Amino acid sequence: MKMRAKNERRQAPRAKAKKVDVVYRTSHGRMLVGRIEDALAGAALDSVRGKVNLIFTSPPFPLVYKKKYGNETGDTYLKWLKGLAPQLSEMLADDGSIVIEIGNSWEPGVPVMSTLGLEALLAFKRAANLHLCQHVICHNPARLPSPAQWVNVTRERLSALGCSVRDIHHT
Numbered sequence: 001m002k003m004r005a006k007n008e009r010r011q012a013p014r015a016k017a018k019k020v021d022v023v024y025r026t027s028h029g030r031m032l033v034g035r036i037e038d039a040l041a042g043a044a045l046d047s048v049r050g051k052v053n054l055i056f057t058s059p060p061f062p063l064v065y066k067k068k069y070g071n072e073t074g075d076t077y078l079k080w081l082k083g084l085a086p087q088l089s090e091m092l093a094d095d096g097s098i099v100i101e102i103g104n105s106w107e108p109g110v111p112v113m114s115t116l117g118l119e120a121l122l123a124f125k126r127a128a129n130l131h132l133c134q135h136v137i138c139h140n141p142a143r144l145p146s147p148a149q150w151v152n153v154t155r156e157r158l159s160a161l162g163c164s165v166r167d168i169h170h171t
């Protein structure tokens, strides 16, 4: 969860926007379908600029492999997420917050967690001069731990009873 600093609004340059469709509308608001880059760059959100109390988002994750929904990977992912920060920040009211969900990912072929999610989060924060209000870890003991190769086959993980030598890896 992040909270933008008061009086630190940055004006982001406008890119050329593709059309964003309004697919649902009530007296309380509209549901838009399209790419976030287009929604932010076009006029669709002009009426709420500077008035949004909460942006709650689950963007594509920094996965090592591409998913069908078109996630970026590596440094391209970091630049993509960071690039959204100034325009999202512009949407916020002075006491507004952004809640962003970033899933874990793993380095290919080694029992090592990718730090790209953390790096992308910090780049996002810095790009719009945001504050990190809280880091919330989703702890779900009912879910199988992953990746299965390192958890179940080679058992290269912290154990419930403590940390063994093989739990520690040097890069």
Ligand SMILES: C[S@@+](CC[C@H](N)C(=O)[O-])C[C@H]1O[C@@H](n2cnc3c(N)ncnc32)[C@H](O)[C@@H]1O
Binding pocket: 034, 035, 036, 037, 058, 059, 060, 061, 069, 070, 071
């Ligand atoms: C990690 S998933 C989110 C899943 C969601 N939290 C759920 O539980 O269903 C990322 C979503 O972002 C969408 N997406 C990918 N690129 C996008 C973009 N440029 N703008 C807006 N949405 C995008 C994908 O279609 C996908 O549904």
